[in-house]
Ligand SMILES: Nc1nc2c(ncn2[C@@H]2O[C@H](COP(=O)(O)OP(=O)(O)O)[C@@H](O)[C@H]2O)c(=O)[nH]1
């Protein structure tokens with residue numbers, strides 16, 4: 001995905017304009033994993049460099065950036081409900097199939113820096129795959145969802161992940177495996193499914209979460225975790241390209257730079273991103 | 278693109294009785310009606326009543342007369358709008374009614390025959406489907422059309438979100454109203470057409486947009 005950003009120099013600093021975010025979208029401490037047995041990072045604090053950069057407002061374009069999250073999984077597992085619970089704090093018992101793709105934007109303030117996620121919801125129906133798959137490209141986060149009460153859907157997440165990864169540079173996206181409808185089961189049945197899921201998550205190099213859109217359990221914690229990991233990665237990528245920004249600051253009053261979003265850092269900071277250095 | 282058959286509207290045997298609701302209370306009666314039952318005829322009745330009352334006010338005074346005339350233009354405009362709305366609404370209701378009738382017929386046909394008509398006569402061969410042109414729910418759009426519509430919708434949704442955010446900035450006093458030199462998120466950074474777009478040409482557009490938006494000068 002080609003992201004375009006418009007930067008206008010004001011006085012000496014880049015100003016990012018965003019209205020204040022709700023209190024529950026402010027993240028100051030690094031959010032914790034769901035289970036240490038399947039998590040992407042064990043540490044419970046921001047990367048030192050990232051923390052420093054945020055304090056000194058050296059995060060460059062991160063505040064202007066919208067990171068892409070795609071949510072995949074079988075029809076009816078609860079993808080739309082999960083997103084709606086988080087973004088609108090609603091739950092609808094009735095089912096309405098998602099047509100093709102849809103998205104929501106969620107704004108955060110992480111370590112004092114504004115940050116946005118664009119969360120793409122997909123249909124999960126075979127007949128829409130050819131449309132939805134075009135939207136997988138450039139995903140910084142891939143979320144594969146399954147229904148905790150329907151074990152078949154767990155197995156299918158492997159295929160969904162493969163579909164999403166085909167559209168992205170290998171290793172460039174964070175992967176999450178999410179079991180939905182946690183309210184529907186409890187006790188040993190839940191534990192057994194979770195164990196299977198944790199096992200699969202490790203195979204997929206994914207972080208595992210159990211959530212319920214109906215009760216709201218873990219939904220906010222989950223997306224907060226997603227946002228923090230994506231944010232930290234974005235800042236680190238930005239820091240790698242630090243020299244470019246020095247130029248932007250010093251020189252032009254208006255600069256436009258483009259970048260192959262998350263792919264850029266994989267290719268190294270030295271000038272592979274067009275229009276930059 | 279493909280030629281689309283016109284919607285299968287039945288002719289002749291549409292034998293539904295129209296519910297005629299004549300209110301016999303003279304032109305004033307229209308004002309007492311539920312807005313959802315209003316017909317264009319009622320709008321004309323309202324128009325007559327209002328016009329008559331205006332004439333009555335006018336009397337002899339010149340000053341009042343001019344003001345009433347001005348008011349009259351506005352009322353006429355409002356009535357025209359109402360007329361358009363009512364007509365449009367009635368057309369929609371009529372269309373829905375026809376759809377419903379043809380659906381009913383379809384269901385009856387399926388019930389009595391146990392299978393859809395036509396299938397025995399036509400053998401389309403493998404990888405083809407038979408489309409019943411009278412079925413209002415038949416497939417009508419191509420994948421490409423759906424793709425375009427979705428793309429368009431996503432674009433509009435992102436523009437809406439950006440505009441809402443912008444509005445919030447103004448509301449919270451974050452942007453002084455006369456300031457035109459601030460960074461903002463570009464709406465096109467949000468929605469990404471699935472196909473990767475070419476850079477060069479669009480860069481200019483974004484700048485132009487940025488500044489035209491801020492300074493209120495549309496180019
Ligand atoms: N009990 C329960 N039902 C859920 C939950 N999440 C979704 N559902 C229901 O599952 C059905 C499918 O949900 P939806 O979000 O549309 O699935 P999608 O096709 O993956 O987008 C709907 O009827 C929802 O009400 C949940 O957390 N608990």
Ligand SMILES: [Mg+2]
Pocket residue numbers: 079080081096097098121122123
């Ligand atoms: Mg859905």
